[in-house]
Amino acid sequence: MELVVEGNCYVSGRFERCCVGIEDGRIAQVAKVLDGDRVMRFGSKLVLPGAIDSHVHFREPGMTRKEDFGTGSLAALHGGVTCVLEMPNTTPPTTTLSALREKKKLASSKSIVDFGLFAGLRPGVDVPGLAKEAVGFKLYMASTTGELLIPDLDDVRVEIAAVARSGRVLAVHAEDESLRRKEVERDLEGHLRNRPNECEANAVRKIKNAAKECRLHICHVSAKSSLQLITNDKGVTSEVTPHHLLLDTAGKLGTLGKVNPPLRRRDDRQALFQALKNGTFDIIASDHAPHTMDEKQEDFDYAPSGMPGVETLVPLMLQLVRDRHLAIGDAMRRLCERPGEIFGLNKGRIAVGFDADLMVVDLMEGSLIKADRLHSKCGWSAYDDMPGIFPKAVLLRGQMMIEDGHQVGERAGRDARGPA
Numbered sequence: 001m002e003l004v005v006e007g008n009c010y011v012s013g014r015f016e017r018c019c020v021g022i023e024d025g026r027i028a029q030v031a032k033v034l035d036g037d038r039v040m041r042f043g044s045k046l047v048l049p050g051a052i053d054s055h056v057h058f059r060e061p062g063m064t065r066k067e068d069f070g071t072g073s074l075a076a077l078h079g080g081v082t083c084v085l086e087m088p089n090t091t092p093p094t095t096t097l098s099a100l101r102e103k104k105k106l107a108s109s110k111s112i113v114d115f116g117l118f119a120g121l122r123p124g125v126d127v128p129g130l131a132k133e134a135v136g137f138k139l140y141m142a143s144t145t146g147e148l149l150i151p152d153l154d155d156v157r158v159e160i161a162a163v164a165r166s167g168r169v170l171a172v173h174a175e176d177e178s179l180r181r182k183e184v185e186r187d188l189e190g191h192l193r194n195r196p197n198e199c200e201a202n203a204v205r206k207i208k209n210a211a212k213e214c215r216l217h218i219c220h221v222s223a224k225s226s227l228q229l230i231t232n233d234k235g236v237t238s239e240v241t242p243h244h245l246l247l248d249t250a251g252k253l254g255t256l257g258k259v260n261p262p263l264r265r266r267d268d269r270q271a272l273f274q275a276l277k278n279g280t281f282d283i284i285a286s287d288h289a290p291h292t293m294d295e296k297q298e299d300f301d302y303a304p305s306g307m308p309g310v311e312t313l314v315p316l317m318l319q320l321v322r323d324r325h326l327a328i329g330d331a332m333r334r335l336c337e338r339p340g341e342i343f344g345l346n347k348g349r350i351a352v353g354f355d356a357d358l359m360v361v362d363l364m365e366g367s368l369i370k371a372d373r374l375h376s377k378c379g380w381s382a383y384d385d386m387p388g389i390f391p392k393a394v395l396l397r398g399q400m401m402i403e404d405g406h407q408v409g410e411r412a413g414r415d416a417r418g419p420a
């Protein structure tokens with residue numbers, strides 16, 4: 001075996017002291033004892049699959065003052081995320097094959113972790129063409145950063161049908177533009193008033209009706225009233241973010257907490273948490289949406305929506321595990337296995353044939369999240385000074401990338417869907 005990683009490994013839903021044998025970047029064998037040209041021993045530390053963050057905005061091309069594939073992916077790597085799925089609301093938006101290929105070129109030359117690229121859905125897009133190279137399609141039902149708003153689903157009936165035929169996932173930002181109020185906002189409560197719970201729930205209802213044949217994925221579910229619409233619906237998958245689980249309007253975040261869908265009240269947050277424990281959400285993803293501090297220092301009403309989170313996604317969830325609020329299997333399923341399954345990636349599990357993306361974690365060694373030590377270009381975090389558990393080591397396809405919390409490997413990111 002080229003490389004053997006030994007530790008307390010998460011295999012088939014449980015921990016085992018064993019060895020992961022790696023050849024050509026893939027897991028070739030999992031066994032109690034293995035010989036290797038190189039052996040890395042991690043003792044009783046946990047060896048977990050690298051996480052897949054299925055919802056990030058890396059802002060390239062067009063908004064690289066906020067982030068780019070280099071900084072965004074470096075942040076991902078330090079947070080144990082070895083694959084990111086990147087959203088199409090860039091400039092230009094990723095709605096044509098040439099824009100998708102251009103973005104793929106940029107990402108291939110700059111990304112440190114593997115990636116997949118979403119294509120944006122709007123009238124007239126070449127769905128079959130895009131489906132061959134994109135990891136999925138993204139539909140924006142309400143206005144937010146970028147120009148991909150589709151307020152009336154009738155305008156994309158044909159395209160939705162084509163996505164269904166393509167077999168690709170349709171990921172949806174579900175907020176009903178017609179229920180959005182446009183009053184002046186002064187604080188998080190004001191932002192919430194403009195985007196009430198019903199705004200989300202109604203959008204979920206509408207898209208479920210309009211996309212019955214699709215593999216529908218509801219992004220960043222935030223409202224209690226949406227929960228009954230996604231539970232027990234086998235055809236629909238869903239995602240929750242750390243910020244909707246951990247933060248609410250009572251916090252003193254000001255514009256830093258301004259996101260879409262909005263942070264809600266405590267009882268919504270608690271309902272999401274309970275739903276997470278009951279198995280409702282398939283995926284926990286960051287919706288990493290960096291904006292510069294200058295932009296966030298505008299008056300509340302003008303400040304853009306979105307917060308960074310790709311680097312803190314895994315550390316915050318592992319902290320919940322350590323504090324016994326979340327079972328580790330529930331975290332692994334939503335951070336690794338399900339995103340891999342839903343988006344058809346060869347990642348997210350320690351099993352033969354899967355990419356050897358691994359993170360090594362010691363749950364007893366936590367630290368405080370410090371915004372100035374994170375790697376996103378935006379330089380701030382809503383989680384500053386909160387406890388988190390960062391991985392000690394991270395491997396991408398068998399290559400050591402982070403050791404003792406420091407970057408060691410060279411840039412090696414590529415499209416997780418393989419060469420076009």
Ligand code: DOR
Pocket residue numbers: 057089144145173258259260261289290305306307
């Ligand atoms: O808060 C948000 N920010 N929500 C979105 O849907 C988009 C994102 C962004 O790209 O800034």
Ligand code: ZN
Pocket residue numbers: 173219220260261
């Ligand atoms: Zn969104």
Ligand code: ZN
Pocket residue numbers: 055057087287289
């Ligand atoms: Zn988003």
